[in-house]
Amino acid sequence: MGQVANAAIVILFDGVAYGMLLFIMSVGLSITMGLMGFVNLAHGGFAMAGGYVLVSLMVGLGVPFIAALVLAAVFVAVLSIPFERYLYRRLYEADELDHVLLSIGLVLMATAAITFIYGPSAVSITVPDYLNGQVDLGFGTFPAYRTFTIGVGGLLILGLWYGFEGTIIGAKIRAAVDNRRMAQSIGINVDRLFVIAFALGSGLAALGGGLAIEIIGMEPTFALTYLVFFLIVVAVGGLGSIRGAFVAALLLGLIDTAGKYLWPDGGAFFIYAVTITILLIRPLGLFGRA
Amino acid sequence: MMEYRKLLLGTIVALGVAMGGADAAKIKIGVVLPYSGGAAQFGEQIDRGMNLFIKQHKAAFGRHEIELIKRDSKRPGGDIAKNAVQELITRQKVDMLTGFVFSPNAMASAPLITQGKVPMVIMNAGTAWIPSLSPYIVRVSFTMWHAGYPMGGYAMNKLGCKTAVIGYTNYPPGKDSRNAFATGFEKSGGKVLEAIPMGGPRQVPDFTPFFQRVKNAKPDCFYIFVPAGNHAVAVVKTYANLGMGATGIKLIGPGDITQDTKLQSMPKEAAGMITVHHYSADYKTPVNMAFVKAWKEAYGADTTPDFMGVAGYDGMAAIAHAITAQDGSISAAGTMKALAGWSYNSPRGKITIDPKTRDIIQDSNVHKVVFKDGRLMIEVIDTFPQVKDPCKANQIGKCK
Secondary structure (H helix, E strand, O other), X not given: XXXXXXXXXXXXXHHHHHHHHHHHHHHHHHHHHHHHOOXXXXXXXXXXXXXXXXXXXXXXXXXXXXXXXXXXXXXXXXXXXXXXXXXXXXHOXXXXXXXXXXXXXXXXXXXXXXXXXXXXXXXXXXXXXXXXXXXXXXXXXXXXXXXXXHHHHHHHHXXXXXXXXXXXXXXXXXXXXXXXXXXXXXXXXXXXXXXHHHHHHHHHHHHHHHHHHHXXXXXXXXXXXXHHHHHHHHHHHOOOOHHHHXXXXXXXXXXXXXXXXXXXXXXXXXXXXXXXXXHHHOOOOOOOOO | OHHHHHHHHHHHHHHHHXXXXXXXXXXXXXXXXXOOOOOHHHHHHHHHXXXXXXXXXXXXXOOOEEEEEEEEOOOOOOHHHHHHHHHHHHOOOOOEEEEOOOHHXXXXXXXXXXXXXXXXXXXXXXXXXXXXXXXXXXXXXXOHHXXXXXXXXXXXXXXXXXXXXXXXXXXXXXXXXXXXXXXXXXXXXXXXXXXXXXXXXXXXXXXXXXXXXXXHHOOOEEEEEOOOOHHXXXXXXXXXXXXXXXXXXXXEEEHHHHOHHHHOOOXXXXXXXXXXXXXXXXXXXXXXXXXXXXXXXXXXXXXXXXXXXXXXXXXXXXXXXXXXXXXXXXXXXXXXHHHOOOEEEEOOEEEEEOOOOOOEEEEEEEEEEEEEOOEEEEEEEEEEEEEOOHHHHOOOHHHO
């Protein structure tokens, strides 16, 4: 295989893996922003919570990796419900500045709480042997863990697509995103939809946080550090659009990876340049609607 | 005659009283270390090293008492450390400063210690030219050149690497380590294909894109400098996950990437890595075995000292020497004079402060990571005895 083809495959593969990770972590933010119009900067806090719950389950209780991943996501999804009920709900009618103040405050509290419980250092886990090393996919060998991440991302996208396009709940959520008052007036319980969507988004973020430990690491400042990336995904994709979040996450993953591979000295800069360009051309994002 | 003897006696008594004033001085030492944030693990290592020395060697301080005034430098940026140093000098009126994990923190503080005439005993920060920034800096840790420069020659001559790619974290010690290796390697006839900056020190990046690039470039050796700690674990994980060992690319670097405290979190593929460093807890010398035993007794069987812990320990030994040599009446000039040429039988072996450069002279050992007794450990396979910082010795770049 030629050098160029080899490089292209590597960039494509790693870029897609990174993109999937970004998608899983940020899709919930896109849903909650689009559906509830709530600027939830604490979204990364749920991803971080997922990562740390996973660590506790694996290191503290010896739960196997896959089971711990699922448990952590469910745990955080349930945990997020009281947050929605008792904190976020009060501010749905408030303006964006209040949203930002509340959610940034939550992020800072989460960082302090995690530092208090787990200490300031990054945590690590030992993934099972079948996720270590390389796997042969027939057309080349690839890092096993990233292949797994892509697989999980693919399954989630299928699940979400079916959930939103093929189920009644999905149809209701789409209806509420499009026009909340209309949805309410035909008898859709939007309040309950909010809870479901919020818990789903937080659970997905937690799953992403768990997956992220092996790829980008996990430490108490995670929620703030990666907030920028979540917001980029949402802004570039367009609020409330799952397809948009997916395309944006893949695009950003690919560009970031390609940039670092091809031009390491300036690689991290690409992602911002592309974001600015896209938003200049399409201020509402790739799939955003006015 | 009688009068003369009386006078003499009086003088002796007066002298005695005057000296009695210097008796049992309280020496204030400002400690600047990261006690919070991602780098708190380093602060804890050094802190534990210092405390272990103080606990074990009460007599080393003579009649004098020390008071450690600790300040949190948090991150590598330099700003917070500089503020802490200013406060320690002007308000706390410390007699000496010590700690300093990150090079930028030591660099930012250098002008202040020159103005305030407060000696600084550096316990980590390894960028080679730091001691030239102030006449009051002395370093008990290492310079990036202690490892990088000999590694260059060793890679060529003993490991048979004709080509190498360098990957480094993009901040002063990373660039310094890059230069150190490149100089040593090219001097021996090796060819550096490329030097890749791999993100900054604050966040552990995803190393995969950088490593993929190296994998496709197919060098004989891949020399890496990243800050010790989680960066190092991520490096070995990425190396293992990309199956780079099987392609014949040898992973080499300074011992920062095979830090004792992180070795057990690394995958088994770490076995076979070759690094050059001045300390590992696995050294089988009596001094080190006693040191490691005392460490485990003090801090728990699952803890281990690493090169930072030993630097904290040795740094406190240096401070104790400076205090007793001046018998408690501390001056900047006196401290610097006491430390010039100071030599100590450290757990890492013999160390000496070079009176000319105020930097450390120590053995650089070639470490090989092996899997033995159910764990990864360090084996010393070669030694460069009593290395003086090669950057200053060869007058390279900023070391002139």
